[in-house]
Amino acid sequence: MNAVIDILKENNLSITDGRKQILSLFLKTDGALSHADIEKEAHKKLDRITIYRTLQTFVNKGIIHVIPTTDNSILYALCRDECSEGHHHDKHVHFVCNECHTTYCLEQIDVPQVSLPKGFSEVQTDVVVNGYCAKCKP
Amino acid sequence: MNAVIDILKENNLSITDGRKQILSLFLKTDGALSHADIEKEAHKKLDRITIYRTLQTFVNKGIIHVIPTTDNSILYALCRDECSEGHHHDKHVHFVCNECHTTYCLEQIDVPQVSLPKGFSEVQTDVVVNGYCAKCKP
DNA sequence: TATAGTATGCAACTAAGTTGCAAATTTCAT
């Protein structure tokens, strides 16, 4: 729980109940979380608007990042060290299971360099793999 | 325009005005299209519900595919040859410009193989690169 | 501990997407 407070302090955020709850949810969750997940799992009920704003704040500060998905949902996951306010220079690999829909952040896997056409410059590369996770292997 | 009709026929879809309009939009557009783009650009006005259903049909048939994005938008782009009904085995590279927000399908660029943890199997890999396109190079 | 600055929660609103159903269009067999 101290980790939560440390992270908030490092980012010049005031320590509020909602932020503590949401951030600790991320810390104890391996995969990614949607807005709906957070709304469900936050035990001291949080207003959904507070959740929207808190997630937005965390994204701006580089504490969490948004994962692109092919369905309409927005998923959030903790950023690792290299993220800083306003910019995400990580190269993330995310795995979404087609069966159980759990999303895994595979931070340990290298994202291969993509060579772009002339004149194009890269800021961030996201890799989203769809398939079946170990639990749902068909 | 014959290409449009051929594609519809190949996929056992009846030839309707809306489908022709939407499909020819995709054929003459290099990048990806959102639902809103289509609603704007379809000259003979189409009901937004028809657009939803047509896009859904095209995705099911493997004519177009969904591109994952980090903002909340859903983007669609034409599929290349290997797509078939219900399954997309392509490995797509998509480039989204942070400035003009145009989305390019970089079909000519190879998607590197991602090695997954034990027990995980891959069905589709999407690569989304954010950055600046040739026109907006900073 | 008082106060200035933030964050929260409510209400009301906008936007996005879905479903059921009747009318219109397309297909296909004659």
Add this chain to the structure above:
DNA sequence: ATGAAATTTGCAACTTAGTTGCATACTATA
């Protein structure tokens, strides 16, 4: 070419997601 069957469309009404303004409550700091 024509009529019946099947499919698609458009409307209405609904659900869900996300945003904004503002008064209240909370947090940080002197």
